[in-house]
Amino acid sequence: MKSDKIGIKLEKAAGCTVTWDRYMLDFYSVDASSYKLKPQVIAFPRNEKDIAKIIRFAKKHLIPVTPRGGGTGLVGGALGKGIILDMRNFNKIKIGKNHVTVGSGVYKGHLDKILQKQGRFVGPDPSIGPFCTIGGMVGNNSSGVHSLKYGSVIDNLIEVKIMDSTGNATRLQNMYHSIKSNISQDVIKSFPRVSKNSCGYRIDRVLSEKDVHKLIAGSEGTLGIITSAKLRTYKMPKNKALCIIHYKTLLQASIDSAKILTLKPAALEVIDKNITRQIKMKIPNSGCLIFAEFDNDIKHSIKQIQKITSGKIIKVESNKGNIRKLWSFRNSALAFSLRSITKKETMPTLIEDSVVPVKRLPLLLNMLDMIEKKYHLRTIVYGHIGNGNLHIRPVLGYKDISKIQKIATEFFTGVIGIGGSITGEHGDGLARSEFVKTQYGDKTYAVFRNIKQQFDPQNILNPGKIISDKKTMIKNLKI
Ligand SMILES: Cc1cc2nc3c(=O)[nH]c(=O)nc-3n(C[C@H](O)[C@H](O)[C@H](O)COP(=O)(O)OP(=O)(O)OC[C@H]3O[C@@H](n4cnc5c(N)ncnc54)[C@H](O)[C@@H]3O)c2cc1C
Numbered sequence: 521m522k523s524d525k526i527g528i529k530l531e532k533a534a535g536c537t538v539t540w541d542r543y544m545l546d547f548y549s550v551d552a553s554s555y556k557l558k559p560q561v562i563a564f565p566r567n568e569k570d571i572a573k574i575i576r577f578a579k580k581h582l583i584p585v586t587p588r589g590g591g592t593g594l595v596g597g598a599l600g601k602g603i604i605l606d607m608r609n610f611n612k613i614k615i616g617k618n619h620v621t622v623g624s625g626v627y628k629g630h631l632d633k634i635l636q637k638q639g640r641f642v643g644p645d646p647s648i649g650p651f652c653t654i655g656g657m658v659g660n661n662s663s664g665v666h667s668l669k670y671g672s673v674i675d676n677l678i679e680v681k682i683m684d685s686t687g688n689a690t691r692l693q694n695m696y697h698s699i700k701s702n703i704s705q706d707v708i709k710s711f712p713r714v715s716k717n718s719c720g721y722r723i724d725r726v727l728s729e730k731d732v733h734k735l736i737a738g739s740e741g742t743l744g745i746i747t748s749a750k751l752r753t754y755k756m757p758k759n760k761a762l763c764i765i766h767y768k769t770l771l772q773a774s775i776d777s778a779k780i781l782t783l784k785p786a787a788l789e790v791i792d793k794n795i796t797r798q799i800k801m802k803i804p805n806s807g808c809l810i811f812a813e814f815d816n817d818i819k820h821s822i823k824q825i826q827k828i829t830s831g832k833i834i835k836v837e838s839n840k841g842n843i844r845k846l847w848s849f850r851n852s853a854l855a856f857s858l859r860s861i862t863k864k865e866t867m868p869t870l871i872e873d874s875v876v877p878v879k880r881l882p883l884l885l886n887m888l889d890m891i892e893k894k895y896h897l898r899t900i901v902y903g904h905i906g907n908g909n910l911h912i913r914p915v916l917g918y919k920d921i922s923k924i925q926k927i928a929t930e931f932f933t934g935v936i937g938i939g940g941s942i943t944g945e946h947g948d949g950l951a952r953s954e955f956v957k958t959q960y961g962d963k964t965y966a967v968f969r970n971i972k973q974q975f976d977p978q979n980i981l982n983p984g985k986i987i988s989d990k991k992t993m994i995k996n997l998k999i
Contacts, residue, residue, distance in 0.1 A: 521581065523560045530561060530603065534573040537564040548588070548604050552648075554868040555596035555950050556998035559586070562604045571605070571745055572687035578603055578980050579685070586982045587741040589653030590627060592646075593660060594869040595949025596996065597740045597985055607655050610747055619678055620753050624655030624746040640753040643670025646945075647851040655746045660947040661718045661738030665850065668906040669786040669815075672716045672945065674725055674737035676752040682736060682744030685976040690744055692732040698974060699726055699735065702967045710964040714875045715907045717941040719948060720956045720986060721968050735971070740947050741982040743975040757786070757815035761822055761838045762846055767831040768807045770901060774881035777905045779828045780812055781878060783821045787813040788906025789850050795902055798856040799849050803834060810905065811850050813843070853902040857913055860900065866921070866999045867900060867913035870928050870951045874935045875909040875944030887934040888912065895927055909944040918999060925994055932958060950996055953988040 521529075527540035540561045549558045560583065565571045578585045586600030587607055598604075610623035613634060620642065622631055628642075629650020635641050645664035646652050652662065658680060663672035670676070684690040703723050711717070711724040718738045725734040736743060767773035773790055780788055789811040797805045810831065814821040822836055837843050849856075861867055876884050892899060903911035914927060932942045932955050942952055942959055957965040972979070972987045984992055 526581070526583065526603070527561045530563060530574065530577055533577045534563060534565070534570050536566050536570040538562070549599065550998065551591040551593050551596060551598050553594050553596040553599075553949065553951070554866070554870070554999060555599055555996045557596065557599040557601055557950070557996045559600055559604045560602055562606055564606050564609060566609045568683060568689060568747055571683045571747070574603060574605065575683065575685060575687040575745075575980065579978055582978070582980070584983050585980055587655060587659070587745050589625065589656030589659070590651050592648045592652045593656060593949060594872060594946045595951040597660060597947045597949035597982070598656070599950065599996070600982060605745060607653065610655070612748070618753055619750055621748055621750045622654045623748050624653065624658070626654050628652050628654065628657065635753060639756050641756055642751050642753055643667065643676050644673050647853070649851060654749055654751070658737055658746050658749050659740050660945065661722065663716050663904070663907075663945045665787045665789055665847065665904065667716065667904065668788055670754060672737075674722055674734050677734060677737050677749060678752060679750035680733045680736045681747045681749070683747060684744045685978065685980050692735070693729050695974065696726070696729040696732050699723065699732065699971060702970055707964045707967055710960045712939055712941045714877060714941050714944065716875055716909060716944045718873070718945050719941045719943045719952070719959050720964070721971055723967065723971070738947060740949065740985045742972060742986050743981065745981070759818055759838065760813060760815045760840060760843055761818045761836060762843045763812045763814070763822060763825055763833060764835040764846065765810045765812065765829055765831040766804050766807055766834050767810060770808050771882055771885050772830060773808050773810050774878075774885060774905060776829055776831060777810070777881065778878050780825060781906060783814070783824050783828070784816065785812045785821070785906060786815045787811065789903065790905040791850055791853050791902040792900060794860040794900040795853050795856040798859045801849070811847070850902070853911070857900045857902070861915050864917055865915050866918060867915050868921070868924060868997065868999065869913070869946075870924055870993060871931045872911045872913055873909070873943045873946040874912070874931070874940055875907060876935060876938045876940030878906065878908040880938050880940070881905070881908055881910070883938050884910065884935065884940070887931070887938070891927060891930055895923055897927065904944070907944065908940070921997065921999055928993060948986050950984070950992045952993070953985050954991050954993055956986060956988070
C-alpha cells in the first residue's frame with residue numbers, strides 16, 4: 521500500500537494526527553545515526569486508545585510500527601519503513617518523594633528543570649542533554665557521565681507501562697514464568713560481566729516477578745510501546761569537585777582509571793587529542809584528558825588522586841558553575857569530533873559503544889591499535905572510561921566505507937573475546953543487531969527470539985532491531 525492510502529486509512533482508524541507529507545517523511549528518515557530509512561507515515565497518538573488502534577491497524581495490514589522519541593539515537597533504532605509513532609503527546613509528569621512517573625514522550629531537559637526545583641535529578645544523564653526523551657532512554661537503556669555512580673536506566677527503572685502487539689496494556693508480571701522457564705545458568709553465563717550493557721534483551725536482570733519490567737530497558741521498541749516509566753530520583757549533591765588530568769597516552773589513562781575508581785568518583789570520563797585540539801582553553805593538544813568528579817569525601821579524594829595519578833593534574837575546580845562549563849567540553853565531544861574531520865571524511869556510528877571491564881581497557885586499546893595499523897585507520901576516542909565504555913569513531917574516506925564491515929567484525933570479535941559487550945548504552949539498532957547472536961551465542965539468542973515471539977508473534981514492533989536474520993549494518997548507511 522502507498523503512503524497516502526495508509527495515511528488516510530490510519531487517520532480514520534486511529535483518529536489521531538497522521539502525516540505522509542514528503543518533508544515530514546524525510547525528517548523522520550534520519551536520526552543522529554549514520555542511517556537513513558524512509559517511513560510510510562508518521563502518527564501522533566494522543567493516548568493509549570490511539571496506540572491500540574494503530575497497532576491493530578498495523579497488524580491487519582502487516583505494517584511495521586517503530587516508536588520514536590527525540591531521534592537522538594546513534595544506531596538507527598528509531599528508523600523504520602512503516603509507521604513511525606511520535607510519542608510527544610505522552611507528556612505527563614508526576615513527582616513522588618524519591619521517584620518520578622514520566623510519560624515516555626517527555627524530554628529529559630524538561631524533566632530536569634522540574635526536578636531541579638525540588639533539588640533532585642534522575643541518575644542516567646546522556647551527553648545529548650535535554651534533547652532525548654524518557655521513552656528513548658528506556659528503549660536504549662541509556663546512561664551517561666554520572667552513571668558510574670548512579671547507574672543506567674535499568675538500575676533506576678521502578679515500573680514501566682507498555683502497550684503490547686495485541687494493542688493492550690501488558691501486565692508484565694504475568695509474563696514472568698514463561699520468560700524465566702527459558703533462562704538456564706548457561707544463558708546467564710553468556711552475559712558479559714560489565715558495568716553497563718545495552719545488547720540484546722537484559723534477561724540477566726529478570727531475577728524475580730518484581731523485575732520483569734527491567735526486560736523493557738534496552739528493548740528498543742521491539743517488545744512494546746512504552747507509555748510511561750517510573751524512575752528513581754536522587755538528591756543533588758551539596759558540593760562537587762572536578763579534577764582534569766592530562767595523560768600522554770590513552771593507555772596510560774586507562775591503566776590509571778582502574779586506580780582512580782578506588783576513590784569512588786561520581787564520574788570518570790575521557791576525551792582524546794582530536795577533541796582537546798578543538799577546545800578553546802589552555803590545554804595540551806596531544807594525549808588525552810581525564811575528567812574525574814567527586815561529590816563525596818571531596819577533600820580526601822582530591823588529595824589521594826594527586827598521589828595515585830601518573831598524569832599531570834591541570835585543573836581542580838569546585839565552583840558548580842565552572843564545573844558545568846568544563847563538563848560542556850566533554851559533553852560536546854561528538855560535535856568537536858565532527859570539527860576534527862575534513863569534508864571528504866566521515867565517522868560512522870558502528871563500533872562507537874563497546875564496553876569492557878575497566879582493568880581490560882589496555883587490551884581493548886591494544887586491539888584497536890592493531891586494527892588501526894592493519895586498515896590504516898584514524899580513530900577518535902572519548903567516553904565513559906570509568907565504566908570501560910569507549911566511544912570509538914573510525915574516520916574514513918567516503919570511498920573506504922566498504923572496509924567498515926570487516927573492521928566492525930574484527931573489532932566486535934575482539935571485544936567479546938575480552939569479555940565485553942558490543943554496546944554499553946546506545947542499543948543494537950541497524951548497526952549491531954546482526955551481531956547480537958555473535959555476542960551471546962546460539963542458545964541465548966534462541967531465548968531472545970522466543971521472548972520476541974511471545975511479545976510480538978507477528979513481528980510488527982520495530983522489526984529487524986535486536987532480532988535480525990538480515991545484515992543491516994551496511995544496507996541503510998546514508999553515506
Ligand atoms: C551528541 C550525542 C550524545 C549522546 N550521548 C549519550 C550518552 O552519553 N549516553 C547514552 O546512553 N546515549 C547517548 N546518546 C544516544 C541517545 O541520545 C540516547 O540513547 C537517548 O536516550 C535516546 O533518546 P531519544 O528520545 O532520542 O530516542 P530515539 O532515538 O527516538 O529512540 C531510541 C530507541 O528507543 C525506542 N523508543 C523510543 N521511544 C519509545 C517508546 N515510547 N516505547 C518504546 N521504545 C521507544 C526507539 O524505537 C529506538 O529504538 C547520545 C547521542 C548524541 C547525538
